Every structure is written in C-alpha cells, then in structure tokens.
Amino acid sequence: MKLLVIDPFGDGLDVALRAQKDGHDVRYFVRPTEEAKHVGAGFVTRVEDFRRWITWADVVFAVDNTLYVRNLQDARERGHRGIICANENTTAWETNRTVGQAVLRRAGIATIPFKEFRDYDAAIAYVKKNDERFVSKPSDEEDKALSYVAKTPEDMVYMLERWKRLGKLKAPFILQEFKEGTEMAVGAFYCREGGFSDWCENWEFKKLMNDDLGIATGEQGTVLRFVAESRLAARVLQPVEPQLAKEDYIGYIDVNCIIDDKGKAWPLEFTTRPGWPTYNIQLALCQGDTAQWLLDLTQGRITATWIRNRVAVGVVLSIPDYPYSNLTKKEVVGIPIYGIKGQGEDIDQTSEDLWPHLHPAEMMLAHVPIRTKEGIRDGWCPATAGDYVLIMTATADHVSAAAQLVYKRLGALNVPNSPMYRTDIGRRLAKQLPKIQQHGYARSMRYSAPPST
Numbered sequence: 118m119k120l121l122v123i124d125p126f127g128d129g130l131d132v133a134l135r136a137q138k139d140g141h142d143v144r145y146f147v148r149p150t151e152e153a154k155h156v157g158a159g160f161v162t163r164v165e166d167f168r169r170w171i172t173w174a175d176v177v178f179a180v181d182n183t184l185y186v187r188n189l190q191d192a193r194e195r196g197h198r199g200i201i202c203a204n205e206n207t208t209a210w211e212t213n214r215t216v217g218q219a220v221l222r223r224a225g226i227a228t229i230p231f232k233e234f235r236d237y238d239a240a241i242a243y244v245k246k247n248d249e250r251f252v253s254k255p256s257d258e259e260d261k262a263l264s265y266v267a268k269t270p271e272d273m274v275y276m277l278e279r280w281k282r283l284g285k286l287k288a289p290f291i292l293q294e295f296k297e298g299t300e301m302a303v304g305a306f307y308c309r310e311g312g313f314s315d316w317c318e319n320w321e322f323k324k325l326m327n328d329d330l331g332i333a334t335g336e337q338g339t340v341l342r343f344v345a346e347s348r349l350a351a352r353v354l355q356p357v358e359p360q361l362a363k364e365d366y367i368g369y370i371d372v373n374c375i376i377d378d379k380g381k382a383w384p385l386e387f388t389t390r391p392g393w394p395t396y397n398i399q400l401a402l403c404q405g406d407t408a409q410w411l412l413d414l415t416q417g418r419i420t421a422t423w424i425r426n427r428v429a430v431g432v433v434l435s436i437p438d439y440p441y442s443n444l445t446k447k448e449v450v451g452i453p454i455y456g457i458k459g460q461g462e463d464i465d466q467t468s469e470d471l472w473p474h475l476h477p478a479e480m481m482l483a484h485v486p487i488r489t490k491e492g493i494r495d496g497w498c499p500a501t502a503g504d505y506v507l508i509m510t511a512t513a514d515h516v517s518a519a520a521q522l523v524y525k526r527l528g529a530l531n532v533p534n535s536p537m538y539r540t541d542i543g544r545r546l547a548k549q550l551p552k553i554q555q556h557g558y559a560r561s562m563r564y565s566a567p568p569s570t
Contacts, residue, residue, distance in 0.1 A: 127478060144163075167185070172192075180391065181390055212256075240290075251295060303319070303374075316346070319340065378552075434532070436501060471530070481500055481501070
C-alpha cells in the first residue's frame, strides 16, 4: 500500500513509522515551517509538496482538519476515494461551536444551554445579569486560550474584560452554562458503508501539571479502551449517524461529554479528526497491520481489530520550554533520547525494547555521543525535533496497572534536557469511575485489581 501522511503540526510521525514498519510505502508531509522542519528527519521519506503525491497514494491520511481540507475535498470530489479527512462541513462541527451544537440538536440530543456573542460588552452584561457560572468557548480554533471554565461569575467577567482590553476577539464565541460532573468521551472510526467501528471510551487529562493545575495544553495524557457496546455512544454518537452518512464521512469522530450526578450525558464538542495523543494510544491496542485497515476503511469496510476491554494509558513527554518554545526560541532540536534500545543504539540488551510502546511526535535521528561495544562514540540516535517529543503507552486489565507500567517505561529514558510529564495520568478515575458506573457507563472497567480473597 502507498500511504501519504499529511501532518500540519508534527503529530503524525508515529502513523508513518508504524506503517513503514509494516511494509508499506510511505511519504510524510509536514507543514514547511521553521519549527517543524526537522520532524521525522532520518526516519521517513519527507516530501515538500503533498499535492504532487495525492494521486500517487492509495490512502491519504490527514492528521488534522484545519489546514489543507479544501485541497483534499477537491481531490475527493475529483474521484479519489482513498482520502481520510473531514470536509469543510464536518470540520465546522468541531471548530464552530454553534454549528456543532446544532448538529447534536438535529439528532435529538439535548445540549447545554448557550448563547453566542460577537462582542465582549454584550457578553459581560449577560454574565452580570444572570450571575451564574459560565464556560467560554471560541467558535474557531485560532486561539484555544480563549476557552475558559469560570469558577465564579466575577472571574468570567474579569476574563471577558481582559480579552476585550487585549483585542482578542477575532470570531464569535459562546457562553455556555456550567455543568458539574465527570468528563468522558466516546469515539469511533466511521464510513458510510461500514458504519461505526468498536467504540473508544476515553478520558483526557488536559492541564500541564498534576491535579489538573496549570495551563491547558490540549492533552497531557489519556486513558482509553475499546468496547463492542457503549452506553455513552448510544446516547450521543449513534444518533448522529444519518448526518455522517449524508456527508459521506470517513475517519474518526469523537464526542466529549459531561455526565452529571443524575447520569445525564451532556455533549460538549465534537472532534472530527484523529485525536492527539489519543490516536497514538489507540495504536497500542491495534492488532496486526496498523495501516491496511485505513485502506479498507476508505473502501467501506471496518476491519481494524482492537483489543477490547483492555485499558491503555498514554503519557506525553515534553522538554522545556514546552508549551512556550516557539515564543522563547529555546533550543529544542537534536537532544538525544537514550534508553529506547534498538534503532541507532547499542545499549544494555537486558532492558525492555521500548519502541513498540513509544510513539514519536517531534522526533528525528541525530548524530550524538552513544555507547557502543568499543566505548562512547558519535553515532545516530533518536533525538528531539521539537518540544512535544513522544507519547509512551502501556496496556493492562485495569487503569492503575497500565499507569504503573507506563511510568516505569518513561523512567527508563534519559533525555538530557529536563524531560517533563505528568505523573498522575489516570489517578482521578479512582473516584470518577464509581460515580459514572452507578448510571451504567463504563460498567466493566476497573481502576485497580479486585482484592484477593
């Protein structure tokens, strides 16, 4: 199979490498920016202009749904059926909050009340009048820092006044009522002829620091599993299927929700693309060829085989000044990643080979000092190509065992530039799982092993 991976932001190297390992002919495109120019160097064949390779590829796998969507939609309209990417309409399900909420309501799914605004003064007056807790969300993806979950009405007013003062308004935004509860998402791969794949139930950890402190980075780690049946999917994703079919959607779709104390699932937003690092972690549960099923998906067949009911935990490893290196211009390229074992290294053969569990993001091969049988010599070694370096994964029968193993594997790495990662991924599920399981969600999932008798 010939696979073209289109990767605007440096997230899809793992897909390209695993497909290459499985014997496929791979071309890898990363947006030509100063920050991304080293991603994948030495690992895969990079191309400078993806448009020249679309007709070459059996499958075009788009990592994101914001850039190049129009190009890929045009290619699909010209008859290329091997393209996995949202179109402009389904991209808007994710990037335009008002559009996404309308899709849910058309499917008969109750949504959290919200109001759209186009100026800050009206929003400030609205919060003061209602004197309630709100969540602010931009109706585009230009500045995710404009997403804010207020703790009180007054801090929401402060943030709105601050954004107004800084001139942050570029597009409409919504103020949504705050719902107390447990956050949980469910997704699946979809094609019109084949329907949905197994359901991926997942729990994201979005803040930089332990206990959900610090800046929101998108995702620092995730706990997930694949199941044949999902109560959450039946409520918030399956009802959307007619609209997916109408759009001839091919790829991954996910709905993130809040489950309140009464068991009501309130959908928050769509993801109409692979999640990162969610997709990397999903690959830890993929059996067999990691790319052939993508071709099958474009041909109307659901053939991916996921290990059902087994828990996978993934943790993002980054280096300073993440998430600010593009601002500080701190050097983040060419720092060796020792301890992986295998490609480019000759180290202690008693250590675990981490390559099957390590999912490269901003990585490359670099010429650095390595240990060989003849002593320390310069040689090729996996290294950093940016500050968002890799995702480590582990799987087990329950959350705590998978988490324990993933941190053991991370501890085996040596990155001489103060590597960073959260050390509590999965921990909050010890309290959250029993709450949602009372209402029938994730019933068979366990946080820890049952006590021995």
